[in-house]
Amino acid sequence: MKTFPMGGVHPSENKLSSARAIEVLPLPEVVNIPLAQHIGAPAVAKVAKGDKVLTGQLIAEAGSFMSANIHSPISGTVTAVDLVPNGQGLRQMMITIKREGDDWAEGIDRSATLVKECNLSAQEIIARIKAAGIVGMGGATFPTHVKLSIPAGKKAECVIINGVECEPYLTSDHRTMLEHGEELVVGVTILMKAVGGEKAYIGIENNKPDAIAHLSKIVAAYKGIEVVPLKVRYPQGGEKQLIAAVTGRQVPPPPALPIDVGAVVCNASTTFAVYQAVQKGMPLIQRVVTITGKSLKEPKNLLTRMGTPVSTLIAAAGGLPENTGKVINGGPMMGRAMVNLDSPVTKGCSGITVMSEHDARRHEASQCIKCAKCVAACPMGLEPYYLSKMTQKKNWDEVEARMITSCIECGCCQSTCPAYLPLLDWIRLGKQTTMGRIRARAAAAAPRK
Amino acid sequence: MEVLLYTILTLCVLGVLAAVILYFVAQKFRVEEDPRIDEVEKMLPGANCGGCGFAGCRGMADALVKRDDISELFCPVGGSDCMKAVAAYLGKAAAEKQPEVATVRCGGTCEKRPRTNEFNGAKSCAVAASLYVGETGCAFGCLGFGDCVAACAFDAIHMNPQTGLPEVDPDKCTACGACVKACPKMVIELRKKWPKNRAVYVSCVSKDKGAVVMKACKAGCIGCGKCEKVCAFGAITIANNLAYIDPQKCKLCRKCVNECPTGAIKLVGMDPLPKEPKAPAAPKAAPAEKAAPAAKETPKATQAAAPVEKAAAAPAPKAAPAAKEPNHES
Numbered sequence: 001m002k003t004f005p006m007g008g009v010h011p012s013e014n015k016l017s018s019a020r021a022i023e024v025l026p027l028p029e030v031v032n033i034p035l036a037q038h039i040g041a042p043a044v045a046k047v048a049k050g051d052k053v054l055t056g057q058l059i060a061e062a063g064s065f066m067s068a069n070i071h072s073p074i075s076g077t078v079t080a081v082d083l084v085p086n087g088q089g090l091r092q093m094m095i096t097i098k099r100e101g102d103d104w105a106e107g108i109d110r111s112a113t114l115v116k117e118c119n120l121s122a123q124e125i126i127a128r129i130k131a132a133g134i135v136g137m138g139g140a141t142f143p144t145h146v147k148l149s150i151p152a153g154k155k156a157e158c159v160i161i162n163g164v165e166c167e168p169y170l171t172s173d174h175r176t177m178l179e180h181g182e183e184l185v186v187g188v189t190i191l192m193k194a195v196g197g198e199k200a201y202i203g204i205e206n207n208k209p210d211a212i213a214h215l216s217k218i219v220a221a222y223k224g225i226e227v228v229p230l231k232v233r234y235p236q237g238g239e240k241q242l243i244a245a246v247t248g249r250q251v252p253p254p255p256a257l258p259i260d261v262g263a264v265v266c267n268a269s270t271t272f273a274v275y276q277a278v279q280k281g282m283p284l285i286q287r288v289v290t291i292t293g294k295s296l297k298e299p300k301n302l303l304t305r306m307g308t309p310v311s312t313l314i315a316a317a318g319g320l321p322e323n324t325g326k327v328i329n330g331g332p333m334m335g336r337a338m339v340n341l342d343s344p345v346t347k348g349c350s351g352i353t354v355m356s357e358h359d360a361r362r363h364e365a366s367q368c369i370k371c372a373k374c375v376a377a378c379p380m381g382l383e384p385y386y387l388s389k390m391t392q393k394k395n396w397d398e399v400e401a402r403m404i405t406s407c408i409e410c411g412c413c414q415s416t417c418p419a420y421l422p423l424l425d426w427i428r429l430g431k432q433t434t435m436g437r438i439r440a441r442a443a444a445a446a447p448r449k
Numbered sequence: 450m451e452v453l454l455y456t457i458l459t460l461c462v463l464g465v466l467a468a469v470i471l472y473f474v475a476q477k478f479r480v481e482e483d484p485r486i487d488e489v490e491k492m493l494p495g496a497n498c499g500g501c502g503f504a505g506c507r508g509m510a511d512a513l514v515k516r517d518d519i520s521e522l523f524c525p526v527g528g529s530d531c532m533k534a535v536a537a538y539l540g541k542a543a544a545e546k547q548p549e550v551a552t553v554r555c556g557g558t559c560e561k562r563p564r565t566n567e568f569n570g571a572k573s574c575a576v577a578a579s580l581y582v583g584e585t586g587c588a589f590g591c592l593g594f595g596d597c598v599a600a601c602a603f604d605a606i607h608m609n610p611q612t613g614l615p616e617v618d619p620d621k622c623t624a625c626g627a628c629v630k631a632c633p634k635m636v637i638e639l640r641k642k643w644p645k646n647r648a649v650y651v652s653c654v655s656k657d658k659g660a661v662v663m664k665a666c667k668a669g670c671i672g673c674g675k676c677e678k679v680c681a682f683g684a685i686t687i688a689n690n691l692a693y694i695d696p697q698k699c700k701l702c703r704k705c706v707n708e709c710p711t712g713a714i715k716l717v718g719m720d721p722l723p724k725e726p727k728a729p730a731a732p733k734a735a736p737a738e739k740a741a742p743a744a745k746e747t748p749k750a751t752q753a754a755a756p757v758e759k760a761a762a763a764p765a766p767k768a769a770p771a772a773k774e775p776n777h778e779s
Binding site for chain 1: 565566569570571573575576579580581582583586588657
């Protein structure tokens with residue numbers, strides 16, 4: 001069975017909610033919509049305090065090409081456009097909307113009927129995806145229209161759909177594939193048309209045999225789409241790892257992109273959102289969020305409107321257990337611990353993981369014994385112990401030469417370290433600093449040209 | 450015995466040979482260097498702290514000797530005296546700066562600023578700042594993991610376990626600025642050093658609105674503007690809900706200290722002004738004050754004139770050169 005060639009770990013899967021059908025969370029009373037919930041420039045608010053908005057109405061426009069539109073997830077009145085603390089407690093510009101009824105903007109088809117035919121051109125498809133504000137919903141939140149705009153001189157040979165969901169606990173992509181398989185496959189044909197690719201692969205880890213069987217049955221009727229079962233291994237859902245696993249091609253280090261090896265990768269939930277945007281005119285205003293954790297009463301998958309407070313989801317799953325040590329936005333490997341549970345669900349939030357005090361606490365760090373387990377575990381072929389040490393010594397030239405910017409922050413090194421060293425904490429800081437230095441250099445070089 | 454003799458002889462010959470070769474090589478490849486660089490380096494403090502912007506004192510000495518205009522170079526450790534000596538030796542005009550001291554502008558002690566969570570990651574301010582808001586609700590204040598302490602080459606800054614904040618030893622601090630650079634929250638500022646380590650400064654850098662600050666910290670500046678009104682020297686400005694005392698204009702009159710409702714203005718090395726009788730009721734009396742600010746303020750000033758003058762008398766002569774110094778710079 002296929003998998004990526006280098007590194008990786010296999011943490012306990014803990015897919016507690018994989019058998020739970022998607023439930024629709026009741027409409028929230030108040031939502032907070034951050035203007036920056038994607039990579040790139042923040043969106044620019046189009047509404048002001050006191051404005052009435054409809055569900056699906058554009059409330060913030062993309063700030064640049066590398067940005068995304070934002071639509072109102074509910075109908076009601078804008079009560080504020082102000083700084084509100086996000087999950088990390090940092091203040092961020094958000095649009096606050098108080099709900100009144102449930103009125104939808106025009107042109108949105110909310111029926112469940114499947115629309116297979118798509119007679120739009122590639123440009124029109126990308127324009128609709130851009131208008132709907134779709135971003136990568138696996139967590140990286142890269143604007144999808146940017147990804148689909150193939151630069152001149154490059155050619156997309158294949159579209160790869162990421163149905164791997166290698167992150168422990170999370171099951172939102174899994175449930176989407178099972179319950180919206182038909183729509184998802186239509187979404188794949190739309191993506192193929194948009195990038196002009198002949199071939200599409202849907203990569204799914206073999207811990208989801210039901211999804212593999214279901215989608216295999218559906219794609220039999222389509223030309224050029226293939227379901228690829230993959231061996232369970234984290235971080236297979238990483239873009240570069242998935243391309244290597246499915247096609248055997250290695251994406252060169254930055255600034256090279258997946259398109260340089262002829263691949264465009266799209267997450268399963270994103271593909272479903274693309275179907276809804278192109279065929280039904282539905283902007284990205286809701287997503288499936290897994291609310292999970294061993295201590296939770298009812299782990300489940302909830303179809304949630306964007307901007308819903310995380311605390312509402314936790315309440316819907318039976319409330320916050322008393323022994324909770326950490327609530328994580330995302331899964332345990334790549335997610336971010338939250339300090340503010342009133343913060344909203346955003347486009348990139350695939351799950352909320354609740355950890356007990358016992359599970360959440362990190363072990364006391366000791367000394368590096370140079371066992372090189374982190375080196376063996378790194379899927380990007382880096383030397384985590386060295387990058388971590390050099391970051392602590394502020395040796396920025398050295399970390400840059402050792403390709404710290406290639407780090408995908410998967411956390412394999414830290415999870416495998418027998419000394420419990422906070423390797424990723426340091427590497428993430430080193431990566432941020434190095435990126436800042438590269439940007440500063442580019443800015444300094446620009447005026448001379 | 451013979452072996453020993455030959456060994457020693459061989460080594461001696463080799464040594465002499467090597468010395469001769471080295472002598473001629475040294476003559477051939479000798480690097481001409483201005484002897485003054487060595488002299489200037491000796492005059493510099495030799496701390497190699499990097500406060501001047503060079504990697505070490507040698508680099509600074511090199512620049513001092515080679516550049517014609519050295520007015521932009523300054524050694525914060527040696528201060529004006531050291532720069533004057535160097536300038537006299539080189540026959541150039543040196544920059545003159547008043548002595549400065551690192552000042553931690555955060556008053557969010559453990560009691561004043563409750564912990565809302567516990568950071569379990571790598572114990573570093575830079576790491577914590579890159580991840581989230583910190584262990585308290587304040588997004589601007591000190592994170593308390595001591596990156597500044599690690600950065601200090603002079604053992605001048607230490608964490609106080611009682612308050613959870615770093616404290617600067619003004620006698621050891623050389624104002625090299627290493628801690629200022631190390632702090633990811635930009636809490637530390639280099640401020641003018643008064644005699645006897647006196648200081649008045651706003652011990653808060655939060656740009657949040659008053660209500661948000663109050664929720665996170667009892668010692669934060671809420672930007673109410675009372676200090677700005679009471680300051681007779683125009684030293685206090687309010688921007689982004691935050692008061693800032695300009696150390697160049699401040700005369701240490703201490704009026705603002707009593708005025709601050711949250712105690713965010715810190716007073717060091719001096720006794721506070723005696724509180725006026727109505728001081729305890731001041732917050733309640735605020736609306737009345739608003740009604741007739743001019744009428745109230747004049748008598749207040751005259752009442753307080755005596756103690757103020759006494760207080761002002763002490764620092765006044767020392768404040769005089771301070772007032773001149775900006776002229777030197779410009």
